[in-house]
Amino acid sequence: MSGGFGDQASQFSGSGSDQPPPRKKKSAAVWILLVLGLGGGLVLLVCCGGMGFLSWTGMKMAGQQMAAKVQHTEAVQEHIGDIQSSTINFTATTKAQQESGNSQAIVFDLKGTKGNGKLIATAQGENLLDATLELPSGELIPLPVN
Numbered sequence: 001m002s003g004g005f006g007d008q009a010s011q012f013s014g015s016g017s018d019q020p021p022p023r024k025k026k027s028a029a030v031w032i033l034l035v036l037g038l039g040g041g042l043v044l045l046v047c048c049g050g051m052g053f054l055s056w057t058g059m060k061m062a063g064q065q066m067a068a069k070v071q072h073t074e075a076v077q078e079h080i081g082d083i084q085s086s087t088i089n090f091t092a093t094t095k096a097q098q099e100s101g102n103s104q105a106i107v108f109d110l111k112g113t114k115g116n117g118k119l120i121a122t123a124q125g126e127n128l129l130d131a132t133l134e135l136p137s138g139e140l141i142p143l144p145v146n
Helices: 005-013 028-070 074-079 090-100
Strands: 083-088 105-112 116-124 127-134 140-143
Touching (some): 028 116, 028 127, 074 127, 090 105
């Protein structure tokens, strides 16, 4: 009776060597698909991320410009105070455009040191054509534009 552990191991390995079975090589097609998938994902991330960043930056700048144009008005000073933030409200903009028939109307949410409100503005380029301040009570106050 030989009874050693080595005999049992060689009995089950089938080849008698202590080498592990050879690793299967991944085919070239898998590597190509992996590289194309990662490359495509990276391109998509850069394009969409870049466009999103540029859009966000442009909207932020538009809000700041509109806030600067109405900051000095008496109604804004009285009800809003110093404007701390001005962001485009897409839902209110769509609603204002549909109700007024003015496709160039834009609504900005204003937050200030004295209160909050909405600025409903019509602009052509950087020129402010019309502006109305809407208070949380629903009161509409026309603002002078220069």
